[in-house]
Amino acid sequence: MATVTALYAGLCAILLIALAARVVQFRWSKNVGMGSGDDRLNQVRVRVHANATEYMPMALLLMLIAELNGLGALWLHILGALFVFGRLLHAFGLTWGKGGYHPGRFFGTAISWTVILVLAVIDIVKALGAA
Incomplete structure (x- = not known):
């Protein structure tokens, strides 16, 4: 069983829904059917959600x-x-930075990339060791 991964998949799913809800809430409040309605804050919200969907699966x-x-x-x-x-x-960093530079954005990305790279190396080493 993969109970540890299940825990983090669940946490990521909750975070993903929370980020999506921020986009939906804005769209409902501004009557925007698709996209960001040329609103800078909603562009940031859409990008934050999209970024999560890009990195979480891998x-x-x-x-x-x-x-x-x-x-x-x-x-x-x-x-x-x-x-x-x-x-x-x-x-939080991308939102607080209004889409620009913010330490949270930088360190959040750096941490995410580092975890992905460490897991990739672990998987490669395990695969080569099993061969």
């Missing part, structure tokens, strides 16, 4: 592969918690 897939190949629960929790923290930091 991170979770790599985590699942690592878990199924025997990576210890402690490492999975460290990497999973870091990834969720990075995604939260990115979302």
Whole structure:
């Protein structure tokens, strides 16, 4: 069973829905059917949600592969918690920075990329070791 990955997949799903809800709330309040309605804040909200949908699947897939190949629960929790923290930091940073530079955006992205790269290397090493 992949219970650790299941935990972080659930947390990521909740975050993804929360980010989507911010976009939907804006669209309803401004009667915008699609897109951002040329509103800068909603462009940022749309981008924050899109960015999460771009990175979450790969991170979770790599985590699942690592878990199924025997990576210890402690490492999975460290990497999973870091990834969720990075995604939260990115979302808040991009929003607070109004789409520009903000330390939260930078560090959130850096953490997310680092977790993905670490998991990728772990998976590659495990695959080569099994061959």
